[in-house]
Amino acid sequence: MSTLKVLGYAANALGQRLEPFEYASPELKEHEVRVSITHCGVCHTDIHAIDDYYGITTFPFVPGHEIVGHVAAVGPAVTSLKEGDRVGIGWQGRSCGKCEWCLKGETQLCMEIENTTVMVPYGGFSSSVVADHRFVYPLSPTMPSQIAAVLMCAGVSVYSALRTYVTSPALKVAIAGVGGLGHLAIQFAHALGCEVTAISSSLAKKAQALGFGADHFIDSNDRDGMRQVVFSYDLLVCTANDGINWEALLGILKKRGRLVLVGFPDIKLNSTNLVAHECSITGSLLGNPPMMREMLSFAQQHGITPMVELMPMSQVNEALQKVKQNKARYRIVLVNEMADSEV
Numbered sequence: 001m002s003t004l005k006v007l008g009y010a011a012n013a014l015g016q017r018l019e020p021f022e023y024a025s026p027e028l029k030e031h032e033v034r035v036s037i038t039h040c041g042v043c044h045t046d047i048h049a050i051d052d053y054y055g056i057t058t059f060p061f062v063p064g065h066e067i068v069g070h071v072a073a074v075g076p077a078v079t080s081l082k083e084g085d086r087v088g089i090g091w092q093g094r095s096c097g098k099c100e101w102c103l104k105g106e107t108q109l110c111m112e113i114e115n116t117t118v119m120v121p122y123g124g125f126s127s128s129v130v131a132d133h134r135f136v137y138p139l140s141p142t143m144p145s146q147i148a149a150v151l152m153c154a155g156v157s158v159y160s161a162l163r164t165y166v167t168s169p170a171l172k173v174a175i176a177g178v179g180g181l182g183h184l185a186i187q188f189a190h191a192l193g194c195e196v197t198a199i200s201s202s203l204a205k206k207a208q209a210l211g212f213g214a215d216h217f218i219d220s221n222d223r224d225g226m227r228q229v230v231f232s233y234d235l236l237v238c239t240a241n242d243g244i245n246w247e248a249l250l251g252i253l254k255k256r257g258r259l260v261l262v263g264f265p266d267i268k269l270n271s272t273n274l275v276a277h278e279c280s281i282t283g284s285l286l287g288n289p290p291m292m293r294e295m296l297s298f299a300q301q302h303g304i305t306p307m308v309e310l311m312p313m314s315q316v317n318e319a320l321q322k323v324k325q326n327k328a329r330y331r332i333v334l335v336n337e338m339a340d341s342e343v
Ligand SMILES: [Zn+2]
Pocket: 043, 044, 045, 046, 065, 091, 153, 154
């Protein structure tokens, strides 16, 4: 019997460059599909995972979880997808189906989270990937693959945070960080009808932030500008990963305002705002499958367009370096030219 050989790029140890890697594709379980990858976005969490920031990485590790491709094979129980369908897959590729959170439909919070990523056993910087069909999303034929790729993780992460906490379009919303996540958060918040303020430490991003739909822009290094908006915002979505002045950010929230993290920054702060003004900080992780489907259709309807730079997958290390140095404008999507082969 022949086996299917998958080609990809793996880190062989913590923090290392990716090297060409091959493995035998796992046999399809009954609810699984195999997807031949055409595009895979590069996300900051790929770098975090190579560095084992989350403490769940096993090596060799093939990153990549903003996947677009075509269904190459389906397991016997799969009826919703067929060979040739163009699909997207995000961070989550499976779930246990039995825990409290899966039973509530909040599969992104599955108790077996370390086994749920599409990067188990190996991710999307490769020729193909296997995932449970419930986390494989058909794409509209008019949505370009590089746009869909970015929406699969960055898109759903910011959309889910906004949809959960924007309880009325009258809320005053601020987005901290105008990067890969932030430029999408501005577009989604604007399309949800909110008055949006973009906050960035880079004044050079002002014109683009306004172009993405922000109504106002504040340079976070401008102390007077930040002081003028103290107690102004109901909701602040923080998409930045570093260089954050936490006290200044919490200071611009209204009393009982909420700061939602969608990146993974380290936090160090004085608790005064949390206690004296009853502000809260929470995180928001990805979204469940209905949220993913809603996000894809909302993005299509409102013309949400991530700015994407395409690079060949063979330049994966250069792409990761650009993301690490915050030089991507605004997301990088790798175009794959490798194919599985029968051996
Ligand atoms: Zn991601």
